[in-house]
Amino acid sequence: MSTGLFLFTSDLRVQDNLALFEAARHHRHLVLAYVDDDADRIAGSLQAKPLGQHRNEFIQQGLVNLAVELEEMGQYLVVTHGKLGTQVRNLVSQYQVDTIYYSRASDFRGQQRLSLLAQQIPEVVFKGIWQHTLYAAHQLPFDISDIPTSFSKFRRKLEQALPSVLTPQQLMSLPPPPNELVKAGITLTDNTSISESFEGGAGAGIRHLAGYFDSDCPKTYKETRNALDEWQSSTKFSPWLAAGCLSPRQVYHALKSFEQARGENDSTYWIFFELLWREYFHWYALDIGEKLFEFTGVSGRKPLTTFHAERLIKWQQGITPYPLVNAIMHQLNATGYISNRARQIAASALVNELSIDWRYGAAYFQQELIDYDTAINWGNWQYVAGVGADPRGGRHFNLDKQQQMFDADGEYVSRWFGEHEVGVLDSTDMVDWPSVN
Numbered sequence: 001m002s003t004g005l006f007l008f009t010s011d012l013r014v015q016d017n018l019a020l021f022e023a024a025r026h027h028r029h030l031v032l033a034y035v036d037d038d039a040d041r042i043a044g045s046l047q048a049k050p051l052g053q054h055r056n057e058f059i060q061q062g063l064v065n066l067a068v069e070l071e072e073m074g075q076y077l078v079v080t081h082g083k084l085g086t087q088v089r090n091l092v093s094q095y096q097v098d099t100i101y102y103s104r105a106s107d108f109r110g111q112q113r114l115s116l117l118a119q120q121i122p123e124v125v126f127k128g129i130w131q132h133t134l135y136a137a138h139q140l141p142f143d144i145s146d147i148p149t150s151f152s153k154f155r156r157k158l159e160q161a162l163p164s165v166l167t168p169q170q171l172m173s174l175p176p177p178p179n180e181l182v183k184a185g186i187t188l189t190d191n192t193s194i195s196e197s198f199e200g201g202a203g204a205g206i207r208h209l210a211g212y213f214d215s216d217c218p219k220t221y222k223e224t225r226n227a228l229d230e231w232q233s234s235t236k237f238s239p240w241l242a243a244g245c246l247s248p249r250q251v252y253h254a255l256k257s258f259e260q261a262r263g264e265n266d267s268t269y270w271i272f273f274e275l276l277w278r279e280y281f282h283w284y285a286l287d288i289g290e291k292l293f294e295f296t297g298v299s300g301r302k303p304l305t306t307f308h309a310e311r312l313i314k315w316q317q318g319i320t321p322y323p324l325v326n327a328i329m330h331q332l333n334a335t336g337y338i339s340n341r342a343r344q345i346a347a348s349a350l351v352n353e354l355s356i357d358w359r360y361g362a363a364y365f366q367q368e369l370i371d372y373d374t375a376i377n378w379g380n381w382q383y384v385a386g387v388g389a390d391p392r393g394g395r396h397f398n399l400d401k402q403q404q405m406f407d408a409d410g411e412y413v414s415r416w417f418g419e420h421e422v423g424v425l426d427s428t429d430m431v432d433w434p435s436v437n
């Protein structure tokens with residue numbers, strides 16, 4: 001029987017990994033690999049790298065955890081560094097692989113990455129399996145080509161005919177690696193210190209999930225979720241969900257078990273409601289393809305912007321005239337995590353106060369966020385910029401009002417040094433221009 005290759009991407013787990021199960025079912029031997037892609041470290045035209053330090057560390061920890069778990073099952077994880085095409089081609093020829101399995105991305109760029117790879121290795125069959133959402137395509141109460149574009153319509157339709165979420169699947173055994181595959185050591189980057197509160201890996205993800213639902217936090221989630229910066233105010237599931245250390249089905253079932261044991265209320269429903277936002281952005285990304293990354297989004301409307309390089313840098317570094325925005329950007333740069341409230345404020349300031357093309361902000365969040373998820377990040381940025389499928393248009397958050405509502409005593413701004421370097425927005429003005437006589 002033949003040899004398959006499973007390519008780990010944003011699915012760094014063994015349990016409830018439907019794509020891995022598919023690979024395990026069909027081959028006598030299986031190669032399990034992760035490619036640390038050079039392309040992730042090259043800044044693109046939007047002045048940011050696809051992968052920054054925080055998420056990189058989280059992923060490295062996830063890989064160590066995965067390798068240990070696989071070893072216990074008699075398997076090895078091969079981690080290679082370099083160009084994706086070259087690395088996968090080497091594995092294919094080294095182990096006579098005939099089929100490659102992977103989790104299908106919901107966004108256009110993620111899909112394009114894999115289809116380019118398939119073009120480079122035409123002799124191999126590529127099988128992409130959809131698994132990043134709660135529901136499978138066949139469970140949705142609408143046709144995949146007819147996904148409602150607004151969240152309200154999407155949610156209402158889904159709630160009218162709520163399909164049951166598949167039970168998370170347990171994998172008991174894996175086919176062994178090919179005989180020639182010697183144990184491949186995992187090469188970790190030198191800097192393995194972790195962000196303050198997030199530890200990568202499925203083990204840490206499951207522990208965090210269990211800890212959250214062992215606490216009383218789910219009972220008050222709806223009242224606390226909007227806070228600017230409290231560890232217990234929201235679930236903090238996002239980094240594990242984004243790296244695939246946790247599946248959305250595992251989260252959903254833990255939530256249902258909590259409701260059965262301790263009762264349901266508005267807050268427990270609201271956790272599900274937020275998972276539906278996640279669900280929505282993934283299906284939305286699939287639906288709109290390249291438009292997820294376009295300046296005009298799905299609206300076709302061009303926001304009024306100019307490219308101010310200086311403003312962008314000041315926003316990134318947190319030295320704008322707005323202490324609240326500065327504090328948020330300092331927290332993001334230092335930890336890789338900011339709350340949903342903080343993300344909305346920072347995004348709105350970039351778009352509205354600084355008049356910068358929203359895509360530069362989305363790309364910077366991509367680089368810095370520990371929980372970066374392409375569909376969710378770019379979808380939310382479109383919303384704030386008013387180019388998404390939002391009937392209300394863009395969102396402009398009044399900074400003074402936000403400060404009053406969420407940090408009235410200035411504690412957050414002072415903790416993150418928001419007042420430290422409050423600069424003017426532009427260091428050149430009219431009088432600096434050469435005179436035109």
Ligand SMILES: Cc1cc2nc3c(=O)[nH]c(=O)nc-3n(C[C@H](O)[C@H](O)[C@H](O)COP(=O)(O)OP(=O)(O)OC[C@H]3O[C@@H](n4cnc5c(N)ncnc54)[C@H](O)[C@@H]3O)c2cc1C
Binds near residue numbers: 277
């Ligand atoms: C400009 C902007 C960019 C964002 N980029 C990302 C990103 O790259 N990755 C990411 O996971 N989230 C992103 N979000 C959504 C949201 O801010 C985070 O999911 C949330 O803050 C993560 O913390 P939590 O897990 O404690 O969330 P909770 O409030 O506990 O929510 C539970 C889960 O629901 C989902 N969820 C919550 N809010 C949203 C939302 N607005 N849209 C979609 N799903 C949501 C997440 O999976 C989250 O883990 C972004 C929001 C904005 C405004």
